[in-house]
Amino acid sequence: MQLIETLPDSAMPTTRRILDLLRHGQPNETVTVKGWVRTKREQKEFSFVEVNDGSSLAGLQVVIPRDVAGYADTIKRISTGASIEVNGTLVESPAKGQRIELKAEAFQVFGEADPETYPLQKKRHSFEFLRDIAHLRARTNTLGAVFRVRNAASAAIHQFFQERGFLWVHTPIISASDCEGAGEMFTVTGFDLNQPALTEDKKRVDFSQDFFGKQAFLSVSGQLEAEIMAMAFSNVYTFGPTFRAENSNTSRHLAEFWMVEPEMAFCDLLGDMELAEAFLKHIFRSVLETCPEDMEFFNQRIEPSVLATASNIIDNEFARVTYTEAIALLEKADKTFEFPVKWGVDLQSEHERYLAEDLFKKPTIVTDYPAQIKAFYMRLNDDEKTVAAMDVLAPKIGEIIGGSQREERLDVLENRIQQVGLDPAPYWWYLDLRRYGTVPHAGFGLGFERLVQFMTGMSNIRDVIPFPRAPQEIEF
Ligand code: 4AD
Ligand code: MG
Numbered sequence: 047m048q049l050i051e052t053l054p055d056s057a058m059p060t061t062r063r064i065l066d067l068l069r070h071g072q073p074n075e076t077v078t079v080k081g082w083v084r085t086k087r088e089q090k091e092f093s094f095v096e097v098n099d100g101s102s103l104a105g106l107q108v109v110i111p112r113d114v115a116g117y118a119d120t121i122k123r124i125s126t127g128a129s130i131e132v133n134g135t136l137v138e139s140p141a142k143g144q145r146i147e148l149k150a151e152a153f154q155v156f157g158e159a160d161p162e163t164y165p166l167q168k169k170r171h172s173f174e175f176l177r178d179i180a181h182l183r184a185r186t187n188t189l190g191a192v193f194r195v196r197n198a199a200s201a202a203i204h205q206f207f208q209e210r211g212f213l214w215v216h217t218p219i220i221s222a223s224d225c226e227g228a229g230e231m232f233t234v235t236g237f238d239l240n241q242p243a244l245t246e247d248k249k250r251v252d253f254s255q256d257f258f259g260k261q262a263f264l265s266v267s268g269q270l271e272a273e274i275m276a277m278a279f280s281n282v283y284t285f286g287p288t289f290r291a292e293n294s295n296t297s298r299h300l301a302e303f304w305m306v307e308p309e310m311a312f313c314d315l316l317g318d319m320e321l322a323e324a325f326l327k328h329i330f331r332s333v334l335e336t337c338p339e340d341m342e343f344f345n346q347r348i349e350p351s352v353l354a355t356a357s358n359i360i361d362n363e364f365a366r367v368t369y370t371e372a373i374a375l376l377e378k379a380d381k382t383f384e385f386p387v388k389w390g391v392d393l394q395s396e397h398e399r400y401l402a403e404d405l406f407k408k409p410t411i412v413t414d415y416p417a418q419i420k421a422f423y424m425r426l427n428d429d430e431k432t433v434a435a436m437d438v439l440a441p442k443i444g445e446i447i448g449g450s451q452r453e454e455r456l457d458v459l460e461n462r463i464q465q466v467g468l469d470p471a472p473y474w475w476y477l478d479l480r481r482y483g484t485v486p487h488a489g490f491g492l493g494f495e496r497l498v499q500f501m502t503g504m505s506n507i508r509d510v511i512p513f514p515r516a517p518q519e520i521e522f
Pocket of ligand 2: 437445447448
């Protein structure tokens with residue numbers, strides 16, 4: 047993809063992004079940069095100021111000679127965190143590790159950052175500490191790199207689907223149905239919670255009098271609506287926020303996370319798995335291309351396996367096993383698990399990690415799970431015990447993608463809904479899709495933050511989303 051690295055700015059035609067200057071800037075070019083100061087060193091004849099504008103991991107070294115107008119007054123006001131503008135000329139840098147630097151001819155401060163109180167100083171801060179100052183942490187090297195990778199991965203996702211003719215469909219955030227049937231939903235209400243309308247017996251809240259006329263929730267998945275759209279456009283995808291009220295305080299769960307959900311008509315489980323694999327390979331390839339410095343940084347400073355993992359994903363085929371085979375492998379493992387395994391239990395993250403990390407050492411697709419541990423919409427296999435499900439397990443993370451072929455047969459689907467104890471009435475429109483022009487179809491959901499964790503090696507999911515939502519966490 048061609049990057050346009052300069053911003054249109056009619057008032058200041060020479061304002062350049064630092065990424066652009068570091069990559070393409072030439073000695074003798076006259077430029078203006080604007081950004082935030084990372085460090086300042088005052089010396090006898092010059093001051094050295096490193097400026098970062100968020101466009102790249104590396105900042106631009108600015109050299110400010112003492113004879114620049116207003117030097118004495120302005121340099122005093124500059125410290126780590128201050129916002130400044132510098133006009134000057136690019137020169138070859140005598141310093142190691144940088145090709146060019148900016149020799150200032152004029153400079154000004156937009157906003158100071160009092161060093162007595164500015165919390166980000168030039169030292170390592172813990173990620174826990176940075177979470178408490180999430181309004182400032184995007185200015186650090188690590189979080190800056192994370193959010194650039196997050197952006198590049200988002201763009202790669204759209205590119206992947208758009209190139210293949212998938213329609214991006216916008217599914218609702220407020221929904222009346224529980225797609226996963228797990229009851230982990232946040233209620234959305236217009237009631238004054240101190241005096242909600244009650245049923246006649248005064249024992250329950252009467253949602254028929256609420257804003258939507260029935261109980262509404264934040265959506266856990268856009269899948270059911272994506273299926274509607276796939277039944278008209280063949281291939282679609284969603285990319286948006288989803289919400290889960292599970293009270294899991296882990297490094298892999300958020301209450302609000304972004305999910306990518308492709309849905310394909312005329313597609314079976316095999317096609318679904320193939321798409322998932324091609325999709326992950328594409329995102330890794332694209333991010334390595336767009337953010338090489340950031341990925342190198344993660345490899346050096348966060349997790350030394352980041353680049354090896356990326357090549358492993360790109361170059362190798364994923365492992366594929368059925369759930370039944372996976373259980374046999376886990377039973378044979380010379381490892382004691384906290385949660386014992388036997389056919390029928392859901393895989394815990396320790397089992398998922400054993401398979402992907404210790405055994406196969408690469409992403410592993412597990413298929414054909416027992417029907418009783420999976421959602422109602424998954425297609426029943428001929429053995430009538432398992433469903434055409436697939437989870438992609440990633441080393442270090444565990445489940446990163448969950449998907450399935452969907453049950454397209456009306457009678458089988460109706461049975462399944464009854465069996466899992468759901469009321470079929472609200473699913474009338476979902477069942478209609480099986481009444482009118484039903485087709486085999488399949489799809490999956492990728493947890494976007496888990497993908498970013500996987501790519502960057504960041505160990506806590508709260509550090510790969512700008513403003514994490516988790517139990518007791520909603521300050522910003
Ligand atoms: O496996 P899940 O629950 O599948 C679905 O929601 C399907 N409707 C998707 C589909 O077939 N269209 O969730 C999909 C993925 C998981 O594999 C995981 O990566 C991520 O979403 N995920 C979470 N990520 C962060 N925090 C949470 N609480 C998550 N719950 C699921
Ligand atoms: Mg799942």
